[in-house]
Every structure is written in structure tokens, then in C-alpha cells.
Amino acid sequence: MIPSILPTYSRAPLAFEAGEGAWLTATGGRRFLDFGAGIAVNALGHAHPVLVETLRRQAARPWHLSNLYEIPEQKALADRLVEETFADTVFFTNSGTEACELAVKMVRKHWSEKDPARTRILTFEGAFHGRSSAAIAAAGSEKMTKGFGPLLPGFTQLPFGDHEALRAAAAEADVGAIMVEPVQGEGGIRPLPDVCLKGLRDLCDDHGLLLVFDEVQCGMGRTGRLFAHDWAGVSPDIMMVAKGIGGGFPLGAVLATEAAAAAMTAGTHGSTYGGNPLGCAVGLAVLGIVAEPAFLEEVRRKAALLRQGLEGLVASHPDVFEEVRGAGLMLGLKCRVPNTEVVSAALDRDMLTVGAADNVVRLLPPLVLTDADIAEGLARLDRAAAAVSAKAA
Incomplete structure (x- = not known):
């Protein structure tokens, strides 16, 4: 029997009730680091004052x-x-x-x-x-x-x-x-x-x-x-x-x-x-x-920091990742394993990412993410990649 919402999406079994900056809180209290931003929509994150x-x-x-x-x-x-x-x-x-x-x-x-x-x-x-x-x-x-x-x-x-x-x-x-x-x-x-x-x-x-x-x-x-x-x-x-x-x-x-x-x-x-x-x-x-120059300069600084960390991630997990792509805070990890496995492993570690064509995982965090958010995101991606490697071994 068809559900009340037309089933054109394959949805994760998650619902969110609160958010602030680059973080979302699911019903039940789990906190997720949001590196999807509603697929590049929430440019200023959640609940920007x-x-x-x-x-x-x-x-x-x-x-x-x-x-x-x-x-x-x-x-x-x-x-x-x-x-x-x-x-x-x-x-x-x-x-x-x-x-x-x-x-x-x-x-x-x-x-x-x-x-x-x-x-x-x-x-x-x-x-x-x-x-x-x-x-x-x-x-x-x-x-x-x-x-x-x-x-x-x-x-x-x-x-x-x-x-x-x-x-x-x-x-x-x-x-x-x-x-x-x-x-x-x-x-x-x-x-x-x-x-x-x-x-x-x-x-x-x-x-x-x-x-x-x-x-x-x-x-x-x-x-x-x-x-x-x-x-x-x-x-x-x-x-x-x-x-x-x-x-x-x-x-x-x-x-x-x-x-x-x-x-x-x-x-x-x-x-x-x-x-x-x-x-x-x-x-x-x-x-x-x-549009403020100082804001855009900060986006560029944070983008460089995130990219540097992602390049290190690729080097640490060459069996999982092939390369980093993109510009600014519109970045992608080209995968050697199915990208769905990386998206799923990140989700298991309370991090939201987005799949894309050509076996890529998209990283589209809010432009207002902090340096601490970047460090935490890299750490969670590192653990996700390690889990994918262990599963394949």
C-alpha cells in the first residue's frame, strides 16, 4: 500500500528536532555533525540568530x-x-x-x-x-x-x-x-x-x-x-x-x-x-x-583547512579514497569503495554527508562551521574510513 508521502525518496530513518550552527539534534537526543547542509542550502547553518x-x-x-x-x-x-x-x-x-x-x-x-x-x-x-x-x-x-x-x-x-x-x-x-x-x-x-x-x-x-x-x-x-x-x-x-x-x-x-x-x-x-x-x-x-569580503575570506581560510585535512585523509586511507575534488566548501571525496559505504559509515558515526555521481561523497558544510567542527568532521571521517577498510578486509 502506497504511503501518505509519495515514496520518491530513499530516506534514512532519522528525524531532527533542533539545530544550531553545523549541528543537528535528532529525536532521542543524538547529535549529528552536518556536512550536508540540506545539500548546500543552509549556508549559515541552523538557527542563525x-x-x-x-x-x-x-x-x-x-x-x-x-x-x-x-x-x-x-x-x-x-x-x-x-x-x-x-x-x-x-x-x-x-x-x-x-x-x-x-x-x-x-x-x-x-x-x-x-x-x-x-x-x-x-x-x-x-x-x-x-x-x-x-x-x-x-x-x-x-x-x-x-x-x-x-x-x-x-x-x-x-x-x-x-x-x-x-x-x-x-x-x-x-x-x-x-x-x-x-x-x-x-x-x-x-x-x-x-x-x-x-x-x-x-x-x-x-x-x-x-x-x-x-x-x-x-x-x-x-x-x-x-x-x-x-x-x-x-x-x-x-x-x-x-x-x-x-x-x-x-x-x-x-x-x-x-x-x-x-x-x-x-x-x-x-x-x-x-x-x-x-x-x-x-x-x-x-x-x-x-557578500561581506571578511566573511568570504573566512570561508576561504576554513576551506583550505578542511581540504588540507581531507588530503591527509586520502593519504591515510588509499584503499577507501582516491582524491579530493572541488572548490571552497564544496568538496568531494572520490572513493575506491562504493560511496554509499562511506556515507553509511559516517552516518553511523553521527555525521551527515551526501552522495553524488562518479562514486563521490559530497561535503557541503555550512559556511559558518568552526575550526573545531572541521577537526571533528575529519576525525569522524577518519573513523568511518577505518571501519570501511576493516569491513572489506
Whole structure:
């Protein structure tokens, strides 16, 4: 008999009743070190006092207002995002999936008025852009698409790192955009080198294409810069943002240049809840913390400390781990054993991690974790790896 909650998740038998910083307390009292952060969502950890106070204050004011009216909190957050980024304009959504839908629509609408033949968007093997019809068609993997056909047409997936295939495809007359994650998350924590991001920008400029960055998982300070593409010194035309932008509150956004977004006029897109006062008040509070240079410098320092420890872990357990991947506090352990064994062993030692493709264990701790949290996380991973080794012996 089907349960009351649609069984699309394989859930661990755990429920949590409290949290603070990088720690969660389960019903029954067990304390877990959270190196998953809701899959890169809880950028400021659990129960951050600024976010709690912001939510409490806004809860006494209007929670929801239709986008038929002006929403001051939405305008304030949009203004700050424009100030901090390449963008000229912002549309707010509730999730990364919704952001992907708009990004695709924006590309199509842009070209419908300039060159209607340019309907195709180039994406990359290993990509994850969400679970809507457009997002799974963009990713194209069998795992995402099997059973959900016919798929939305207009996407071509290219091999990750195949520059010749990319150059050939970009030159084709029906291509309008390239969409890419600067760091693949679900795909196994695979960063795109800065030189490749610059090459993508040059390639798009050469062929007049729009460049779309998906920074849903790697954005909002996760790599030690406000957005991952900042490391390469390039800018997209359109960018998808979600997860960390709300610090745990459902919030997403599409940022764009005026040229890319000009065709999106009144009536071409909408959202009932997107940009509501509650979400935007929280998002503005998150951005006010994460965008500060001193905060990002501290993220980079802690990321270096964690990475150094993980490199030592790989060296100590060469039968379990192959390498460390990633950038900032978006790190992955490529495993020699099934990654599920490491995730399970860590869970047994009261530590939350997240699996990914290519046999990788993702480590996505809150950006506010302490040095003591890092030391404790490394110690628990060390014990987990030792248990996996002993089991295999």
C-alpha cells in the first residue's frame, strides 16, 4: 500500500528536532555533525540568530503579496543582487528548478525576436539542473529521463571536457546558448577550470550565443567567492541561483543582463509565491552576511583547512579514497569503495554527508562551521574510513 508521502525518496530513518550552527539534534537526543547542509542550502547553518530574528520580524508583517503589487523586500533584494553581480535585472522563484525553467524560457524568448532558428541549448554530460521537464531534458541522463518521455526538444548534451565537440556544436546555426554549472554538484563535484569558463565566454562571444551559468549549488559563497564564476573573472548573460540564497527558506532567482532579458515583457512569465516578502526578507539578510569580503575570506581560510585535512585523509586511507575534488566548501571525496559505504559509515558515526555521481561523497558544510567542527568532521571521517577498510578486509 502506497504511503501518505509519495515514496520518491530513499530516506534514512532519522528525524531532527533542533539545530544550531553545523549541528543537528535528532529525536532521542543524538547529535549529528552536518556536512550536508540540506545539500548546500543552509549556508549559515541552523538557527542563525540573524535569520531567526529576520523571520520573526517579517512574520508580523505581510507574508505574501501578489506580484500585481510592489513588494519592497523584493525590490531591496533585487537591488542588492544587481549591485553585487553582473546582472541588470532579477526575477525571483521558489527553487532552482523554477529558475531553470525561466532561464530556458528567457533564452528561447530572446532568440524568438532576433533569430527564431536558434532554439537549441548546449549542456554537458553529468549536469543537473533540476527535475522539471525542461531541466531533465537539459541534463539528458537516462537516470533523470527514463519513463518521462517525450522529452522537451532543443537540448544537446556534450561530453564533459571535450573541447572539439563543443567548438563544433557552438558553430551550428540553430544553437542559441550554452548552459553549464561552474562546479557540477550532483555530477560528482567537478569544477570547470577557470580557463574553460573564460573559453566558454569567448566562444559565446564569437558566435553570438548566450552564456547561462547554473550556480544553484555552487553559488552564494560556497566556493569562497560570492559566485563561483567570480574566480575566473568572467560573467554570464543569465544565471540561475537558489539553495543558499534563502539560507533554508525556499527562494531562487534568475539574474540577467538587460540584453538577455529584454524580451521578457509583462505577461511572459510569472510566479504566485516567487519574490514574496517573507522569502525576500530572509534572502536579503543572507546576502548581507555572505557578500561581506571578511566573511568570504573566512570561508576561504576554513576551506583550505578542511581540504588540507581531507588530503591527509586520502593519504591515510588509499584503499577507501582516491582524491579530493572541488572548490571552497564544496568538496568531494572520490572513493575506491562504493560511496554509499562511506556515507553509511559516517552516518553511523553521527555525521551527515551526501552522495553524488562518479562514486563521490559530497561535503557541503555550512559556511559558518568552526575550526573545531572541521577537526571533528575529519576525525569522524577518519573513523568511518577505518571501519570501511576493516569491513572489506
